[in-house]
Amino acid sequence: MTEPHVADSHDLIRVYGARENNLKDVSIEIPKRRLTVFTGVSGSGKSSLVFDTIAAESQRLINETYSAFLQGFMPNLARPEVDVLDGLTTAITVDQQRMGSDPRSTVGTATDANAMLRILFSRLAEPHIGPPSAYSFNVASVSASGGLTVDRGADRTKTEKVTFSRTGGMCTHCEGRGRVSDIDLTQLYDDSKSLAEDPFTIPTYTGDGWVVRVITESGFFDKNKPIREYTKKERHDFLYREPTKVKINGVNLTYEGLIPKLQKSFLSKDRESMQPHIRAFVDRAVTFAVCPECDGTRLSEQARSSTIEGRSIADACAMEIRDLAEWVRGLDEPSVAPLLAKLRHTLDSFVEIGLGYLSLDRASGTLSGGEAQRTKMIRHLGSSLTDVTYVFDEPTVGLHPHDIQRMNNLLLRLRDKGNTVLVVEHKPETIAIADHVVDLGPGAGTAGGTVCFEGTLDGLRQSDTVTGRHLDDRAKLKDTVRTPTGTLEIRGATANNLQNVDVDIPLGVLCVVTGVAGSGKSSLVHGSIPAPEGVVSVDQTPIRGSRRSNPATYTGLLEPVRKAFAKANGVKPALFSANSEGACPTCNGAGVVYTDLAIMQSVATTCEDCGGKRFDASVLEYRLGGRDISEVLAMSATEAEEYFREGEARIPAAHRIVQRLADVGLGYLTLGQPLTTLSGGERQRLKLAVHMADKGGVYVLDEPTTGLHLADVEQLLGLLDRLVDSGKSVIVIEHHQAVMAHADWIIDLGPGAGHDGGRIVFEGTPADLVAARSTLTGEHLAAYVGG
Numbered sequence: 001m002t003e004p005h006v007a008d009s010h011d012l013i014r015v016y017g018a019r020e021n022n023l024k025d026v027s028i029e030i031p032k033r034r035l036t037v038f039t040g041v042s043g044s045g046k047s048s049l050v051f052d053t054i055a056a057e058s059q060r061l062i063n064e065t066y067s068a069f070l071q072g073f074m075p076n077l078a079r080p081e082v083d084v085l086d087g088l089t090t091a092i093t094v095d096q097q098r099m100g101s102d103p104r105s106t107v108g109t110a111t112d113a114n115a116m117l118r119i120l121f122s123r124l125a126e127p128h129i130g131p132p133s134a135y136s137f138n139v140a141s142v143s144a145s146g147g148l149t150v151d152r153g154a155d156r157t158k159t160e161k162v163t164f165s166r167t168g169g170m171c172t173h174c175e176g177r178g179r180v181s182d183i184d185l186t187q188l189y190d191d192s193k194s195l196a197e198d199p200f201t202i203p204t205y206t207g208d209g210w211v212v213r214v215i216t217e218s219g220f221f222d223k224n225k226p227i228r229e230y231t232k233k234e235r236h237d238f239l240y241r242e243p244t245k246v247k248i249n250g251v252n253l254t255y256e257g258l259i260p261k262l263q264k265s266f267l268s269k270d271r272e273s274m275q276p277h278i279r280a281f282v283d284r285a286v287t288f289a290v291c292p293e294c295d296g297t298r299l300s301e302q303a304r305s306s307t308i309e310g311r312s313i314a315d316a317c318a319m320e321i322r323d324l325a326e327w328v329r330g331l332d333e334p335s336v337a338p339l340l341a342k343l344r345h346t347l348d349s350f351v352e353i354g355l356g357y358l359s360l361d362r363a364s365g366t367l368s369g370g371e372a373q374r375t376k377m378i379r380h381l382g383s384s385l386t387d388v389t390y391v392f393d394e395p396t397v398g399l400h401p402h403d404i405q406r407m408n409n410l411l412l413r414l415r416d417k418g419n420t421v422l423v424v425e426h427k428p429e430t431i432a433i434a435d436h437v438v439d440l441g442p443g444a445g446t447a448g449g450t451v452c453f454e455g456t457l458d459g460l461r462q463s464d465t466v467t468g469r470h471l472d473d474r475a476k477l478k479d480t481v482r483t484p485t486g487t488l489e490i491r492g493a494t495a496n497n498l499q500n501v502d503v504d505i506p507l508g509v510l511c512v513v514t515g516v517a518g519s520g521k522s523s524l525v526h527g528s529i530p531a532p533e534g535v536v537s538v539d540q541t542p543i544r545g546s547r548r549s550n551p552a553t554y555t556g557l558l559e560p561v562r563k564a565f566a567k568a569n570g571v572k573p574a575l576f577s578a579n580s581e582g583a584c585p586t587c588n589g590a591g592v593v594y595t596d597l598a599i600m601q602s603v604a605t606t607c608e609d610c611g612g613k614r615f616d617a618s619v620l621e622y623r624l625g626g627r628d629i630s631e632v633l634a635m636s637a638t639e640a641e642e643y644f645r646e647g648e649a650r651i652p653a654a655h656r657i658v659q660r661l662a663d664v665g666l667g668y669l670t671l672g673q674p675l676t677t678l679s680g681g682e683r684q685r686l687k688l689a690v691h692m693a694d695k696g697g698v699y700v701l702d703e704p705t706t707g708l709h710l711a712d713v714e715q716l717l718g719l720l721d722r723l724v725d726s727g728k729s730v731i732v733i734e735h736h737q738a739v740m741a742h743a744d745w746i747i748d749l750g751p752g753a754g755h756d757g758g759r760i761v762f763e764g765t766p767a768d769l770v771a772a773r774s775t776l777t778g779e780h781l782a783a784y785v786g787g
Helices: 046-063 107-111 113-124 210-216 232-240 258-267 276-285 301-305 313-318 321-329 334-352 369-381 401-416 457-462 466-470 521-528 558-569 629-633 637-643 652-663 680-691 710-725 737-742 766-772 776-785
Strands: 012-018 026-031 035-039 084-086 091-094 142-153 156-166 179-183 244-248 251-255 286-290 389-393 420-424 436-441 450-455 486-493 501-507 510-514 535-538 592-595 603-606 698-702 729-733 745-750 759-764
Touching: 012 046, 026 046, 026 420, 026 436, 026 450, 035 046, 035 401, 046 084, 046 091, 046 389, 046 420, 046 436, 091 369, 107 113, 107 369, 113 313, 113 334, 210 244, 210 251, 232 258, 258 276, 276 286, 301 313, 321 334, 334 369, 369 389, 369 401, 401 420, 401 776, 436 457, 436 466, 450 457, 450 466, 457 466, 466 710, 486 521, 501 521, 501 729, 501 745, 501 759, 510 521, 510 710, 510 737, 521 698, 521 729, 521 745, 535 680, 558 629, 558 652, 637 652, 652 680, 710 729, 710 737, 737 766, 737 776, 745 766, 745 776, 759 766, 766 776
Parallel strands: 035 420, 035 436, 091 389, 389 420, 510 729, 510 745, 535 698, 698 729
Antiparallel strands: 012 026, 012 084, 142 156, 179 286, 244 251, 436 450, 486 501, 592 603, 745 759
16 A cells, blocks of 8 residues: 655644634644634634634735735735644635725625626627727716827927727716715705804814815805805805915915715715714715616617617616526527627526525625625636635625525535635524634623634533534424514515515514515615604614724724813823824834834734833823723723723713623623724624614614624523613614514515515414424524424
């Protein structure tokens, strides 16, 4: 018998001494060409091990193979905190990061399907209008001409006439966005008042501020004349005047019309990153409408007039992808055969992965986290690469139990081609297909970061870990359900794929809206529920935050704490902010000092002056309840709950906030922990804690179990019960059977996705749904509860 070849001995990925984020010297061996699932409670260190250690080091090593010149254009990746990483292969990361929210980014542009369609139309469409760019809504038509001076030597020059033109497909009216914004002037100012009477209703436009003084003292207007009495020229100058230099009190300033000024200051920002009062103003003052010129297609009339078999590229992009795949299959043109084959494969991959209900013109920013992740998977499905490490972050997020089997088959297919597949996952259905399981814990944050178990699924079941104990948990149907106190009527809903839906959503109970992905749940709940005052919506948009953001700043906790410190010590509140006057001057309040080493990774070292506390030493001398501000920020929410409850440090506003953090299961989080280090599940619950403070009678939650461990789901159900018992109405869009079983009322949409969905297929109690088994949801729920 021949000895095995030495090259065949590298069949393990070895990690020794991993200390990234909360990992505590983790050492582990992961089999290659197998499917390994990483489990553990939210915040236990799964992503720190898989994404921030294994995948990050693989990416860094690949980047180092490029020349120093090219590395200068790449992001500088720091080496993870780990002693040894051995046996790595090229890692391809497919995470849940939302795709860009730019209105010009669509499902088609994100997957190259649009690029292939544009080439197809430029070759086959009639009338022929130009190259592929003529069908692109991201390219504007441009033409220019001028003289080019050519030096012929010996003082001889010759001027040649040069012309340049480029044919693009962009609609000139909406600039390829498909929507146009209009500003409601009545929300900007009271036109019955004069400038002297402070007419503005815009945030930051206060009477004595410089913004208003530039307008009132520009010399273009009579300060005492009501705005409604302005002449045509005065009105134009007031609203639209180009930037003009003016002198006020000897200071050179720039005056600009109100509309362009607002567009630059407020409307150019991403809505989610705005402060709440600014966002409320923008929602009130700006209306978005479908572009009347291109009817929302983003394309010029010329691009829409060129067709293949009677369909324009706008028609093709508006079709559901499964219908478009059929249409492309019907095209038979040998001259573009390779292009058609590649386009068919890409479109078929969408259908195979369960996204056939989307259309290519769907804005990528409107996709849910799960849809975005599966869209990124498209390009890897037909790949000929093998021996690659694929890293997935909860690939079953946003999937109905019916769709999870399909996703499992895709993961197994990638493995069977000889790839290593690493999956961070909470769903028992996906844990069940693992060849190898790694369970991290035992708790979250500082209580986690160790490997509690590694081995087979059966071994996990028998282990005494949190995951092992909860793996076979099944929520029971409730014996009695609550009685509704009223109803929220929806009549004739037609948003997206809804087919004239009439439904009464019961109030005063826990109502769960279910259905396969793409059946119309979000369209019904977010797009059709009337939004009076009192509806609090918690959707899946991710929390934005830098290294300087932490739970204390995000929840608003720091504000009352700073004021209490200032009052107790007789100084300014600004001293107790690491982003303001109290910051350590050496690290500017970051706690670390970064050393830029050009193409090498930047090195972050703890600031020697403040020891990572972020505050100036003089600030740390001020105390409240025996602690300085850095010690307060180093507390966990549970400790802080006790600290703010009584004594000198009693701050009711702060106490309420830390209590809400404990309610959503984040009692272990330290108040000063950077948001960038939180897991997806922790961010989701932090957001929920903030929204629990909103005044409202109806809470709308979009998949609150995202990123939650089986043990955490139990806690979430308790929180939902407390909300309902306190007199609130809770409407949840959810796929998790535990939440369905716990509901008082279920509304099931379907029967399929896209144009096969959009109808109500069941309304009633979970027990009735299980008894009837008339829908896909009913069958899966019955199997789950053992009915």
